[in-house]
Amino acid sequence: MSGSSFLGKISGFLACLPKKISRKSFFEIGHKQDQDFVFGIIGTKSLPSFSQLKYIGKFYSEKEMFITKAAIFLALISSVALSIMLYKNYVIIQPSTGGEYAEAVIGAPTYINPLFAQTNDIDQDISRLIFSSLMKINEQGHVVGDLAETWKIDEAQTTYTFTLKTNTKWHDKENLTADDVIFTVQSIQDQNFKSPLYITFRNVQVRKIDERTVSFTLPEPFAPFLSVLTFGILPEHLWQEINPSHAILAELNLKPIGSGPYKFASFTKDKKGNIKQYELKRFDDYYGQGPYIKTILIKFFASFSEAQNALAEGNVDGLGFLPQNASEQSASLSGQKSLTEHKLSLPQYTALFFNQASNASLKEIQVRQALALATSRQKIIDTAFEGVAEPVETPILPGMIGYSDELQTVLYDPAKAEEILDKAGWERVYESSIVDDAPEESQVQAEQKQETTKGSVNLGLEKESKDLYKRVKKDIPLELTLTTIQKDDMIQAAETIRDLWQEIGVTVNLKIVEIGKVQKDVIKPRAYEVLLFGQILGRDPDPYPFWHSSQANDPGLNLSLYANKQVDRLLEDARKTSDLTERQKKYIEFQQQIIQDIPALFLYSLQYTYLVPNDIKGIETIRINHTSDRFSNIENWYIKTKKRIRF
Incomplete structure (x- = not known):
């Protein structure tokens, strides 16, 4: 009985020997059932599930486990590096429309009209945002085309011919044409209009050639003439019915309609009737690039200290002007808020x-x-x-x-x-030898x-x-x-x-x-x-x-x-x-x-210095000719961004 039993165990061991060899004989016998389970799965599935991978240690040696983990780690690192490289090379961050910027300025508006604005810095600031001009000052301080697409000067250097850009519109959706340019210049030349620009244009002849072309003829050559064409153009269809003698009283001076990157939305007054804020909105049909910032608020203060307090309290985002001797206040404000100090060269x-x-x-x-x-x-x-x-x-x-x-x-x-x-x-x-023998002063x-x-x-x-x-x-x-x-x-x-x-x-x-x-x-x-x-x-x-x-x-x-x-x-x-x-x-x-x-x-x-929040990007102005020129590339300023894949 005992002999036959012993022979049976030997024959059973020999029958299982091939399987034991195939399961790598250095594994412990206690893992046999786990191994049978894993090999059974492999026979029915091409890839194990995550829950099944936990048994990998049952048949991998310590060395094989180290190699496997190292390979997985390197694969993850490579994937992250590849993702970063692809992101940098193929994903572009672009400006997106949105956001609001509130700026504090010192003073108050009177006439938001480019023909009257020369006597008031605040008027020029807002006019710069609302109106377009034939020429403009760019962020480098150079004269470049705005409404003017092309221009040429004759050999005598007395006739300037301008061709306007296409698809230029007023904020009320009307088309802007050469008639508007002619009307604006003729209004300047009308003494009843009382524009400070009268002396500059009184002897200039302006003529319409076609709907998009206008020419100026000067009595003699004047090299800086292009730089004087940076005044805003008025809409003829709105101003032609207004008596020039009463133009300064027109409601359009406070609720202007222009063709610039921003359009008038509203203004706010205090109980005494003083205008405290102008709200401007993005003009969706602007002929140029942008603008991206959706809303701009210009808030008016009587003094720098009031404006500074408004910034510290979060009522405004930036300051339109920072006095030269306010460096300590600027450093303090910049430490409290995320602000950037822009210093611009001023002529x-x-x-x-x-x-x-x-x-x-x-x-x-x-x-x-x-x-x-x-x-x-x-x-x-x-x-x-x-x-x-x-x-x-x-x-x-x-x-x-x-x-x-x-x-x-x-x-x-x-x-x-x-x-x-x-x-x-x-x-x-x-002083010791000076004798004061001067006669007595009169009362005057x-x-x-x-x-x-x-x-x-x-x-x-x-x-x-x-x-x-x-x-x-x-x-x-x-x-x-x-x-x-x-x-x-x-x-x-x-x-x-x-x-x-x-x-x-x-x-x-x-x-x-x-x-x-x-x-x-x-x-x-x-x-x-x-x-x-x-x-x-x-x-x-x-x-x-x-x-x-x-x-x-x-x-x-x-x-x-x-x-x-x-x-x-x-x-x-x-x-x-x-x-x-x-x-x-x-x-x-x-x-x-x-x-x-x-x-x-x-x-x-002196340099012109102003403060804006760090989250406003795209400000590239380095040289200005007037304080309003800080908005020279306002259409490129942005707060919001979006991502796009570059192919």
């Missing part, structure tokens, strides 16, 4: 303009030379603007036609200034001096006493009145200039004038001896309005009342040629004469 300089007709001492070239040598531009910039400004020494700025860094300019040298005045006969009289004189700060007063700033002296020539003191506007940075600059000049014996009295009165009470009557003031040069660096003798009186901008026949000829010839090389040459000659005559001292140029 502006601040200078000291000498009115030689108001003070005989200024007629002496030696006096003007000494004042130039005693003026430290860097000290003025450091004191008034915390170093955030660019020194300027000539009337044409970097990047403009005519600029040259090879011109010989005057360097700060107070010792040389003292030497020049000594040789010119201006004697030094030290006393009232006039209420607005004037004498040179020995520091406007609240204490200055260490020094062995100062005054200068006298034939019993006439070397004394000047320096006038500027009531603005903190301008007052600080004026104080610094006063202190610098007093160190060479020039007595300087400061006269501070309210900003709202400076045009009427000071500039128009040319009522100043030395004027510290800023000038914006415009879209073309044409110095004619600022330095030609014909512009010496109001409304001309020749604030030094400068008259030089050679300079007049250079400026007249330069604006008549479109040859850039020739204009460059004449402008350099003009500047050489200005440096020699010293009718003014050019001090510094």
Whole structure:
């Protein structure tokens, strides 16, 4: 019994031996049932399920399991890398329509009409968004076509012919044609319309050639003409029934209809009737690319501090202007909110303009030379603007036609200034020897001096006493009145200039004038001896309005009342040629004469700074000619994005 049983077990073992060998004999006998299960599955399915893969360890060795896991890990890494590569190379992130941007500006709107907007920065800002023009300023500060698709200039350089783009529409869906351009120019030329652009276009002939073509004929060549065609075009079908004498009262000035990237939606007033906000909506039929941001809100504030508070409280997204001396506030705001500070080059300089007709001492070239040598531009910039400004020494700025860094300019040298005045006969009289024997002032004189700060007063700033002296020539003191506007940075600059000049014996009295009165009470009557003031040069660096003798009186901008026949000829010839090389040459000659005559001292140029949230992309503007030019590529700004596969 026992023998037959033993033989049966042996024959059974031999019968199972092939299966054991095929199951890799180094596996434990206890795993036999699991192996039978797995092999049974393989016989019925091509691939095991996820739940079945958990048994793989039952028949893989430790080495095989390590290799398998490593292979799976490498496969995952390769898949991720391949996915990233495919995403970068074939998936494009594009701007998408949507989002809202609210900007705070200082001031209030009056006429949202491009023919009246020149006198108000807020009006120009909104007009820039709503209206289109024949030409426009791009983000590089160059003049390019807007409504104009092509243009050509005849050989005489007096006739300009423009062809308009197709499919241009007004916000009320009407077509824009050459008739609208003709109507706009003729409205400017109508004195009853009272447009500030009248003087520029009064002698220009405009003619319609066909529905898309219009020509302008000038009485003589004028090289910067393309840059003056950046004013917005009005819709004839809406304005033709309005009496030109009453145009300034038209409702369209507050509820404008244009052809630009944004259209008027609404405005909001407070209880006193003051407009507090303009809401603009994307114009879906705009002829150009974009715009992408769906809604733009322009909110108006009386002061920078109010606008700053609105930004801090989240009532606005950005600031349309950031003062030069507000760097600390900017850093604080940028730390609290996700903001980007954009600094734009502006064709502006601040200078000291000498009115030689108001003070005989200024007629002496030696006096003007000494004042130039005693003026430290860097000290003025450091004191008034915390170093955030660019020194300027000539009337044409970097990047403009005519600029040259090879011109010989005057360097700060107070010792040389003292030497020049000594040789010119201006004697030094030290304070200890000065006897005050002046007659008593009349009541009128006393009232006039209420607005004037004498040179020995520091406007609240204490200055260490020094062995100062005054200068006298034939019993006439070397004394000047320096006038500027009531603005903190301008007052600080004026104080610094006063202190610098007093160190060479020039007595300087400061006269501070309210900003709202400076045009009427000071500039128009040319009522100043030395004027510290800023000038914006415009879209073309044409110095004619600022330095030609014909512009010496109001409304001309020749604030030094400068008259030089050679300079007049250079400026007249330069604006008549479109040859850039020739204009460059004449402008350099003009500047050489200005440096020699010293009718003014050019001090510094400020950048235009504004804050926008980080989530607004597409802002590429680097150079502007007016503050409204910060919107030069507004149609490319975007907040929302979308993804597209590139094949």
